[in-house]
Amino acid sequence: MKVVVIGCTHAGTSAVKTILNDNPEVEVSVYERNDNISFLSCGIALYVGGVVKDPAGLFYSNPDELAQMGASVHMEHNVTEIDTEAKKVTVENLKTGETFEESYDKLVNTTGSWPIVPPIKGIDYKNILLCKNYNQANEIIAQAKDKQNITIVGGGYIGIELVEAFAESGKNVTLIDGLDRILNKYLDKEFTDVLESDLQKRGITLALNQTVNGFEANEAGEVVKVTTSENSFDVDMVIMCVGFRPNNELLKDKVDMMPNGAILVDEYMRTSNPDIYAAGDSCAVHYNPNGGSAYIPLATNAVRMGTLVGKNIMEPAVRYRGTQSTSGLHLFGFNIGSTGVTDNSSSVFGLETRSVMVEDNYRPEFMPTNEKVMMKLVYEVGTKRIVGGQLMSKYDVTQSANTLSLAIQNKMTIEDLAYVDxxxxxxxxxxxxxxxxxxxxxxxxxxxxxxGEKATV
Structure with missing residues (x-):
């Protein structure tokens, strides 16, 4: 059997390794348009901030390793067309310009995602950068050396981690976000209020609930001012971190997708075309809190889905267990973990929920030191099924987010967790x-x- 894999970051690398490990007789061809594979973009802020000195550690595989396993690896090759009827792809060698075709029995689409670039006037100025891959990380580091006033647009994980990295490096940092809170997808207001207060105490300017209207540049074509719906800021460099979109133009109208273009897959990673598999940021995930599909681009989802492609490439074998969108963050000494829905997002996923918020010491008061833990549990009304949780402390409680993730996946109730051993x-x-x-x-x-309900009857 011949398998063609398009894209080789997290999902693609995991798929290739698993296919060849489990089925060494399978012929695998890999096409990647970048000059590297398996880059951990979640480490970009650590690299930019100088915590990670050697970026080689941010790669967990390389083309040589895949080749030694038996793959035919084509770096800097761009797939320009997929013919699903003839089962072949058209490929351009980006180094030579040569174009050729290759047939397949099974196709694996692991093309990932790309940063959203809003249609804002001046968005193409020289020192407005994106933050996704290794080459962009190097460009950010190179440009930031002689820059002092840095603006981050987007208050999600990547944006907030860059805020920390630049603030710790002594830069003047402004964070702009169109929403009224940072980390809106992951945490409710009780948590973000604490974090926002801490950021402001550190001299970071927060421009929340503001949209970017435009950029102004000097004669050299470098941005010098950002104008928002409420203010303007002098800048030396801007980094756009407003979100990601799936890279699925090649399969548009050829397989079933969500409205945003994310590919829908079944529990064995097959698309609506049984000879095409997909995984990672190009896909929707099975979201366990509501049992539906959602677009949640995370490396954890990608490596799991990619591995399942490999397990199921010959025949359905290992079922996808879905995801809770579990994640963690370390920000200025705060250890943060979250999983599932929040109070803010539960209605978006069609859930009627209630929640409780508790703050307590993580261990007995007779111990010589202690730390407070802020924590919230979100559960479904009626069933009392746990569907979300958030924790934050100066003590590392983040592994407890994994415990809550398991509780959601296994449909545990609040009583189950209340009295579990x-x-x-x-x-x-x-x-x-x-x-x-x-x-x-x-x-x-x-x-x-x-x-109370009984008392009023």
């Missing part, structure tokens, strides 16, 4: 773990609501 050791937690305490608060909230 966790160990007790004073160095680490209380006789009741803080997740027990959080869920017990939800159980008590439901008890009071039920008692």
């Amino acid at each position: 966790f160990f007790f050791q004073p160095h680490f937690d209380r006789p009741w773990n803080y997740l027990n305490i959080l869920a017990q608060a939800a159980v008590e909230q439901e008890r009071k609501l039920a008692a």
Whole structure:
């Protein structure tokens, strides 16, 4: 069998490795239009901030490794067309300009995503940069050396991590976002209020609930001013981090997609065309909190989906378990974890939810040191099924987001979590773990609501 893989970052690399590991007799051809594979873009801020000195560590594979496993790897080759009827692709060698065709039995689309570039006047000025891949990271580092006033547009994970990296480097940083809160997709207001206050105390300018209307440049074509719906800011460099869109132009109208162009796949990573598989940022995920499809571009989703492509390329074998969109962040000493829906997003996913918010020490007060943990549990009304959770502390509680993720995936209720067995050791937690305490608060909230309803009957 002959498999053609288009794109080789997280999902593509995982797919190729798994296909060849499990089925060494399969012929695999890889086409990647960049000059590198498997770059961990989540490490860009660490690289930009100088925490990561050697960027080689941000790659977990390379073309030679895939070739040694048996793949035919074509770097700097761009697939320009997919003929799904004839089962062949048209490829351009970006170094020579040569164009050729290659046939396939199975096609793997792991083309990933690309930063959204808003249609703003002046967006093409020299020092307005994107932040997604290795080459863009190097360009950011090179340009930032002699720049002092840096503006980040977009308050998601990548944007906020760059804010930290540049602020720690002594730059004057402005963060612009069209929403009224940072990290809006991941955290509710109780958490973002704390983080925003901390950012402002550090001298970072927050321009929230403001849209960028335009850029002004000098005679050299370099942006010097950003104008928003409410203000204007002098800048030396701008980095756009407003989100991502799936790279699926090659398969438009050829497989089923969401309205935003994300490919829909079944539980074995097959598209609506059974000979075409897809994974990673080019795809919608199966979102467990509501049992539907959602576009959630995360490296964790990509490596899992890519691996499942490899497991299922010969025949359906391993079912996709879906995702909770679990993620973590370290920001100016705060350790943050979140999973599933928030109060803010639950209605978007068609869920009726309630939540509880608890703040408590992570371990007994008799211990010589301690830290507060802010935590929220979101659960479905009626079923009491856990559908989301958020935690934040100066103590590292982020692995508890993974525990909550497992609870969502396994459809656990607030009672299940309230009384589940966790160990007790004073160095680490209380006789009741803080997740027990959080869920017990939800159980008590439901008890009071039920008692109140009965009392009014």
